[in-house]
Amino acid sequence: MKVTDRHRKRLPALALVLMLFPALAPVTRVLSDEGGAAPEADAATVVEIQTGKAIRATLHHYINVYGVVEPEPAGDGRPAALARLSPAVAGVITEANGTEGQKVSKGDVLFRLDTRAADAVQAQAEIAANYAASEVERQKALLKVEGTSEKSVRESEQALAGAQAELAAAKVQLSLLQGEAPLSGTLTKFSARPGEAADATTILAEIVDLDRLAATVNVPQNEADDLKTGQAASLRPSSSGPEVKTVVSYVSPEVDTATGTVKARLKIPASSGLRPGQFVAAAIATQEKPGCLAVPREAVYTNPEGQSTLCLVTGDTAKRITVETGLRDGDLIEVEGDGLTEGATVATVGSYSLPDETKVHVSAP
Numbered sequence: 001m002k003v004t005d006r007h008r009k010r011l012p013a014l015a016l017v018l019m020l021f022p023a024l025a026p027v028t029r030v031l032s033d034e035g036g037a038a039p040e041a042d043a044a045t046v047v048e049i050q051t052g053k054a055i056r057a058t059l060h061h062y063i064n065v066y067g068v069v070e071p072e073p074a075g076d077g078r079p080a081a082l083a084r085l086s087p088a089v090a091g092v093i094t095e096a097n098g099t100e101g102q103k104v105s106k107g108d109v110l111f112r113l114d115t116r117a118a119d120a121v122q123a124q125a126e127i128a129a130n131y132a133a134s135e136v137e138r139q140k141a142l143l144k145v146e147g148t149s150e151k152s153v154r155e156s157e158q159a160l161a162g163a164q165a166e167l168a169a170a171k172v173q174l175s176l177l178q179g180e181a182p183l184s185g186t187l188t189k190f191s192a193r194p195g196e197a198a199d200a201t202t203i204l205a206e207i208v209d210l211d212r213l214a215a216t217v218n219v220p221q222n223e224a225d226d227l228k229t230g231q232a233a234s235l236r237p238s239s240s241g242p243e244v245k246t247v248v249s250y251v252s253p254e255v256d257t258a259t260g261t262v263k264a265r266l267k268i269p270a271s272s273g274l275r276p277g278q279f280v281a282a283a284i285a286t287q288e289k290p291g292c293l294a295v296p297r298e299a300v301y302t303n304p305e306g307q308s309t310l311c312l313v314t315g316d317t318a319k320r321i322t323v324e325t326g327l328r329d330g331d332l333i334e335v336e337g338d339g340l341t342e343g344a345t346v347a348t349v350g351s352y353s354l355p356d357e358t359k360v361h362v363s364a365p
Contacts (some may be wrong), residue, residue, distance in 0.1 A: 002183070005105055006101075010070070010302055012036075025155075025328075031269060032355070033105070038118070038203050045358060045359065046316075046359045046360065046361050047318070047346070047350060047352070047354060047358055047359070047361070048287055048350060048358050048360070048361050048363050049311075049318065049347045049350035049351060049360050049361070049363070050348050050349035050350060050362065050363060050364075051313055051345050051346060051347055051348055051361060051362050052296040052298075052299055052345075052346055053295075053343060053345060053346070054201065054293055054294070054295050054335070054340060054341065054342055054343060054344040054345075054346060055293075055295075055332075055342060056251075056291055056292065056293060056294075056342050057288040057295055057329075057332055058288060058289065058291070058292070059265070059288075059289050059294060059326075059327040059328075059329040059332060060285040060287060060288050060289070060291045060327065060329050061172045061226075061285070061286055061287035061289075061329075062112060062284060062285055062286070062329070063219060063223050063226070063227070063283070063284045063286055064281070064282070064283050065130055065217045065218065065219050065220075065264075065281075065282050065284070065360060066217065066218075066279065066280070066281055066282065067215045067217030067218065067266075067279075067280055067282055068215070068216055068277065068278070068279055068280070069214070069215050069274045069275060069276055069277065069278040069280060070082075070213065070214060070215070070216050070241070070276060070277075070304040071208050071209065071212065071213060071214075071276055072209075072212040072213060072214045072267075073214075078212075079182065079183055080112055080207060081183075081185070081209040081212035082207070082209075083181075083182045083183050083185075083206070083207045083210050084203045084205070084206050085110065085179045085182070085203070085204055085205040085206070085207070086179075086198070086199075086200050086201065086202055086203050086204060087111075087113055087176075087177075087179065087199060087200060087202065087204065088176035088177075088200065089113070089173075089176050089177065089197045089200070090198070090199035090200070090323065091113030091114050091177055091198065091199075092195065092196070092197050092198075093111055093112070093113055093115060093192050093193060093194050093195065093196050093198055093204075094112055094113060094114050094115070094194055094196075095109075095111060095112040095194065095317070096110070096111050096190075096192035096193060096194055096197075097109060097110050098110045098111070098187050098190045098192065098205060099110065099187065099190060100187055100188065100189060100190050100221055101186065101187065101188075102186070102187045102190075103184075103186055103187075104181045104184065104185065104186075104187055104207060104215065105181065105184045105358070106182065106183050107180055107181060108180065108181045109178050109179065109180055109205070109292060110179045110180070110181055110187075110190070110192065110205050111178065111179045111192040111204055111205070112177060112178040112179075113177040113178070113198070114177070114193070115174060115177050116175040118173050118177055118279055119174065119315045121170045121173065121174075121175055122170035122171060122173075124166050125163070125166045125167040125169075125170040126162040126167055126170075127185070128166060128167070129160070129163040129164050129166070129167045131163070131195075132156070132159045132160035132162070132164075132361045133160055133163075135156045135159065136153070136156045136157050136159075136160050138156075139152050139153045139156040139333070140153060143300070146284060152303055165242055170321045172233060179192075179204060179205065181205075181207055183207060184208070184209065185207045185208050185209035185210065186207065186208055186209075187205060187207055188206050188207070188208045188276070189203070189205065189206035190204070190205050190206075191203070191204055191205075192204040192205065205335045208276060210275075210276075211270035211271070212270075213241050213266070213268040213272070213274060213276065214249065214250075214265045214266060214267055214282050215235055215246070215266040215268060215274075216263060216264075216265050217264050217265075217266065217280060217282050217284075218256070218259060218261035218262070218263055218264075219261055219262050219263075219264050219284075220260065220261055220262075221255050221260050221261060222347075223286075224251070224255075224261075224262035224264075226286035226287070227248060227251045227264055227284065227286065228248065228249075228251065228286075229248050229249060229251060230247055230248060230252065231247065231248045231284055231285055231286060232246075232247060232284075233245075233246050233248055233266050233282055233283060233284040233285065234246065234282070234283050235266065235268070235272075235274070235282050236280060236281050236282075236283075237274065237278055237279070237280050237281075241244060241273065242273070244268065244269065244272045244273075244274060245269075246266045246267055246268055246269065247266070247267055248264055248265070248267075249265050249266065249282060250263075250264065250265035251263075251264050251265075251269040252264065255270070259345040264284070266282060266284075267343065276331070287327070288326055289326075289334070292326065292327060292341060293333040293336065293340065293341075294329075294332040294333060294335065295310060295332070295333060295335050295346050296331055296332065296333075296346070296348050296350065297328065297331055297332065297333045298331075298348045298351075299311070299346040299347060299348045300323065300333055301327060301351070301352055307322050308322065308323050308324065308325045308335075308339075309321065309323065310323055310335065310337070310346050310347070310351065311347035311351045311358045312339060312340065312344060312346060313345040313346060313347055313353050313360065313362070316360060316361065317357065317358070317359060317360065318351070318354055318357070318358055318359075318360045319356065319357045319358045320349050320354060320355070320357070321337050321338060321339060321340065322337060323335045323336060323337035323340065324336045324337065347360070350354060
């Protein structure tokens, strides 16, 4: 071929380009018999994942419900942990001995009503009783010297009994004019004010034993058949707070027809920090199964056919298998499947989109 001046001018420039960018140099391609380019083998896809282990564990089935903290009702020979105090009779308050939040003991006098009329009645009854007692003594002395009859002695004794009954009634009436704490606890409400009138419909004090609280929860009827007293449970306030361990102390034999639920009560340990009226979430363990083969929950996925699957990891290969699932407890789920044994490595983070079998690289969590 004849090289013209124009070609000579282009050659040095082309050589310079090839020196600076060798990737632009001619590439030799293997052609097929039909003259086309032979396809290159695809590089193996490696997926980044995290893993967990199949372990043996004791798993539980929980009923998760909600409820409210309340004072414990009466039971086991003890009074209710809540008492509301009203005057037994109508009157005017003359003395108030309490403030909200105050600790009180059983028998403490929290308020008194005007006692002037009752005091007068009691004083008159005491005089009558004393006179009747002295008359009995006089009649007995006369009987010894035959100055009276047996009948007169019996009549004086009868009069004394009547006077003593009147005195006892007067004392009871006087006691009704003061309000005594029926149990030891904390004054959560106190509204007695000297000079104000009150009657049996006026609640002047409310006392709660804060060491005797219970959480009342409503369990759906279809789950209540598994409830039993003594079952372990835990409570957690709706706001941030520590979990409180407890047990089921009562299961109602009735179903609330309005809500379709069964009432249950969970005993709250003293000094739990929970307060009456507080809303809590409760988890009641109705089933315990030891020795379960379990994996992290995030390892198990449901495929489009509705089957539960997970990926077993051996070396740098992950293989998807179908499993049967059982109890779910916290971050663990019970599983059974071919080739799945205690200590087996399973894919967790990144396993959702893995094909049935692929190369993987395990990264740190």
